Amino acid sequence: MPGADVVVVGAGLSGLTAALAAADSGARVQVLARGNAGTHWGSGGIDIAAPSGAATPRAGLEALAAVPGHPYAALSGEVEPALNWIRGILAAEGLTFEGTLDSPLQPAPTSIGGTRPVAILPTAQAAGARPWVSGERLIVCGVAGFKDFWPDAIAASLSRPGVWGGGSRPDGVVAVSVELPGLAARHNLSAVELARRFDDKAWRADAIERIATAVEGAAAGHAPGQGPGRVALPAILGLNDHPAIFDELRRRLPLEPFELPLVPPSVPGMRLYFALRAALIRRGGRVRIGEMIDHVECDGARVTAVATAAAARTSTVRTGALILATGGIAGGGIVADDAGHLEEVVLGLPVEAPPVEAWLSADAFDPEGHPLESAGIRTDADLRPVDRSGKPIYSNARVVGSLLAGGRLRDRCRDGVAVASGRRAAR
Amino acid sequence: MTIAELVREAALEQVGYSADECLKCNVCNTVCPVARVTDLFPGPKYVGPQAARFRMGHTLPAQAKGLPRLASPDRTVDWCSGCGCCTAACPAGVKVAEMNSQSRARMKAGKLPKLRDWGLGQTDLVGTVGVLFRPIANWALANRPIRRLLHITFGIHHSAPFPKFSRGTYQSAWKRRQKRLQKQFGITAEPGPGAAVVYFHGCSVNYYEPEVAEAMIAVLARNGYEVIVPPQVCCGLPLISNGIYGEARAHAHKNLEILAGYARRGYKILGTSSSCIHTIKAEYREMLDIHDDEATVVANATWDICEFLLDLHDQGKLDTGFGPLPQDLPYHAPCQLRSHGIGLPAMDLFALVPGLRARDIDHDCCGIAGTYGMKKEKYGIAMAVGAPLFEKVRASGATEAACDSETCRWQIQGATGVRTRHPVEILLAAYRAADAADAAEAARR
Incomplete structure (x- = not known):
């Protein structure tokens, strides 16, 4: 014993x-x-x-x-x-986390196109809860074939002012979908499988490039770098190497990215x-x-x-x-x-x-x-x-x-x- | 009886009915080592509880039979290695891995098994022939062209780890030893249950690793126990893993008949293979549906060697006079040990050895999963599953590693070149270190 x-x-x-x-x-x-x-x-x-x-x-x-x-x-x-x-x-x-007990409770978008009031979030989710300034757009970026995240439906729902509970909200929400490499054979694509692929350095270099191209397309009209707007992605940005992945993505994208937590199994929870x-x-x-x-x-x-x-x-x-x-x-x-x-x-x-x-x-x-x-x-x-x-x-x-x-x-x-x-x- | 009562009752004793508890939360899919490395396996949830509703006709109790019997809707269940990580992680108590093993057996029922899969289940036949023709067999298994031929013709991967056949079976060595003792001391009666334990050695000791048996006997002797080695056959686990349940049941009944005689007289049955011992403790009843008195009395009497030694220690009866073993020792807890639900008794015992720096590698599965990683189509998956473990063993710089299950030891040693031993061998080395220190002390005086 x-x-x-x-x-x-x-x-x-x-x-x-x-x-x-x-x-x-x-x-x-x-x-x-x-x-x-x-x-x-x-x-x-x-x-x-x-x-x-x-x-x-x-x-x-x-x-x-x-x-x-x-x-x-x-x-x-x-x-x-x-x-x-x-x-x-x-x-x-x-x-790492951002926010304190005194940070304002903000409506942050969710992966079913609603919002939830939050103040303290993992770094990768934090940009979702920052107040929106005038002219800022939200690009909801999904992954083709991934059934737990529907960018069109999420964008349509987040376009309704009522969802934001009277708080600040983006000036327009658009959806894009990205084809990520090597996923065609997979019938049941889960967040965990995608996250593990992001842990692979070579795979994610390609994936991040594709995400950047799609986001640049959707963000066209705004000067890159000055980026009024943010990008919501499903929470799939790696399990073991997450901080490095999020950093690579943030540096490559013209707009600030943030993750939306998904239905279980939850990668941020893991x-x-x-x-x-x-x-x-x-x-x-x-x-x-x-x-x-x-x-x-x-x-x-x-x-x-x-x-x-x-x-x-x-x-x-x-x-x-x-x-x-x-x-x-x-x-x-x-x-x-x-x-x-x-x-x-x-x-x-x-x-x-x-x-x-x-x-x-x-x-x-x-x-x-x-x-x-x-x-x-x-x-x-x-x-x-x-x-x-x-x-x-x-x-x-x-x-x-x-x-x-x-x-x-x-x-x-x-x-x-x-x-x-x-x-x-x-x- | 209402349907609801029927279902509830069945759920208590039938693996298939635990699917009713599934919340579809996907936790099992997050821990599956096979799904982690290959797209061929969609994950335990999909082939397990999710597909189970289509197979319910097979698992209903006798009263409700007559419902349609549907074939497994997902044949990818054959990629499941049976490691059991899913069952352990499930928050709702669904027996996912067990469900998968049973579905595989149903998928294969009524058909002749693949010669290779059948052959991998014939551990006694392979072992007997191999030991009989030992020099040729060992030469052949180490010969690249012959392994290539086996790979192509039988589908056994040319690089899969195989141990060397030993000189004679352990059963025959034991019989010779008993005869010698009888001649020397004239003892014929078996020692009683207070003074002896019964040893289920399993195939690895019988045909490949007699040193594990010797270590266990020496360690038990140190603690005042003699050992009885009754005749026995393969526990049947390799057959269960390959979906050949009928033959596995025949093995189970043979072993149960022999072991029940001892268990009823109060003997404890010990084993050094955490997989064989788990089969006897749990799978005869749970997987093979043998629910008679013999199965229960034997299961209750059966212990893993480290579980037994730790229990002795808890009663203050373990000889803790271990000598120093100043070495690093990476330890891998095999999947089958996890299914025992007894924690990591080997680690607790290692903690009693002065100087020993044992470290739990904390990796889910080495990949081999019994015979899974030996198959040509699954070898690559098995190696990928175990890769982080192999890396940690190599990086430790240790000259020895430890693990409770034989095929895992072969896998780790094959992949890393680091000698991988049963915990009881480490404990014997620690006792011997104490003896050596005592002898040195005596010489000095």
Whole structure:
């Protein structure tokens, strides 16, 4: 039975953040995860807070901290230091971000032709969230044969002023499509396959040239270099060599490029995962993917070991502490049955949730979302799960990320909750 | 029983039904080592859970049979190497790799297998003949023109790594050893389950790498365990990988019959091949659908050698008197080991050896995937899959590497020229280093 000081269950943003914070304090850390999900499904950004009406993430954070039961009620002071700390770690792994808590929340275009309010973005996405000045055009550049990004549809949708929510917007959106080399034989072209091709220096030299030619054609009429306008590309600009690729593209194009995150599998999300994982392994941590928790062993109110399902038996890791970062209903940390019972899957913790009749809004696309989103585990200020009377159930177990009760998707606070709670739990 | 209940029940025990859990999130496609290097394979999602709905007639439980049986809609499933990275990465618990193996078997069912694929599954036949005609066989396998001929006629790639046949099988060496011991000491009774373990050596030890068995026996002796080597046949994994399930089942039943006798008496069954051991632990039931009492009792008694040693250590019973091995040791965890779900026990054991700088290379797959990389059309894919691993092993400057599965060792050693050993051989070297230090100390006094 191998031993660890801290076992983290879950390998999304909150789990890896918690593991990194624990490893930074000198602990032996093991991450056990059922699979990859949170990072690979997300945009690769770090959304802190964007409730309606907030002008900056800081304003959003303050508004959410005042909501009773919201994770930020206890964590708001932790967000900025945690954000700065994780950005430092990511930058050391080559993944940089732009924007701060005080940057304006701007409508940035999405790959389905809508917009989302963002302020802090990976460098390669950042130009999408800068305010538009008069005369600036947006060129949406797609890849022929790539089914997860439709430049004509995106451009048509982004041409409608209403999409930009009254904020600044480009003066005209046009679409171009580029034939990239050697893709004809591929029937199921995915973002990951394209990103891997960009990692190849010779291939991308050709590809970038073709993109530049197409963009120059579409941008004709503007003097090159002075470029009023920007180019939106699908987020496919490399996995391993991404910073160099983005730099090469930026230097070659007459207009400033930015990536639009796509449907899963998310290349920016994978970059985030790889950077976090590499940083953790560099600090002596271990990551085991493909592990289902079978049971947790306790001595009274102390968790002593975590057992995973293994071939023919279970495999046990003895541990000094347990951090649950299994995600909420979407991540699989909570499961629901038809009768309206919600179950936390690792420790069987009590789940705080609205009554079953009130789980869902009548309108599936209600902008307010669904009340069920707030389902999760209630904790004390130290993130220890508590029972109905508010008493901690385990002395050395913590809950982080989307498994915490009280967050809603509409608040766009998941990443901020993840890094703030992850870092706090490991302290 | 409602359809929903039927489906749920089936999902619990049937690989095909885990497709029901698939969210189409594509995570499996991002981790597939084969799709990473070739356009021939569209990725595990497409040939696995996505295509599975067209094959459901094959996986329904007995009560619901009679639904149309549809052929696999995507024959590219044959490019799957079976490494299992997809199953590990799936956040929803879909058994993607297992599904692919079963679809391949169904695709091939009722047809005569390719002579080459059948031959690669006949590890006992090839091994027996090779050991019998050892000098000629070894000469032939190292002879370029003959390998070219094999390449053209049988489709076994001329550069695929092949080990050398050993002098006699391990089974016969073991029988001779037992006879000698009987003569010397007159012992005839087998030691009891408290004092001995049963060894499933697999084909690699039987025909190519007896030194791995010797290392394991010496390491176990150091820890107070004797070893029993019962007669056995190939675990059947090479047949499963080549879609020849019927014959694989016959192998499984033979082994289960022998091993169950020991398991029921309380013996632990140990193996040095993480792939054979995973087959016995999991695939007899999961892939070959053998769900009898024998399969369960044997699976529960079966352990990987490093898993067993680490368990001894956890109980405070492992002799940790390892001597210093001041060397770099790049370590590759084979895909089959990952499927055990036991972490990296070899790395935990290496940490007990003073001076040993073992480093997990942290690469998904070496490419060989059993017999996959030996095939002429797949050799290039296998080498491309393993390329980053080979580069790291070479760059380490180490003179030895370590890996728990035999074909992976052959692949790494073939590609890099770095001697690649089973972890238990490293542990034996560490025990011997302690002996040498003790002897030097005694001589000084």
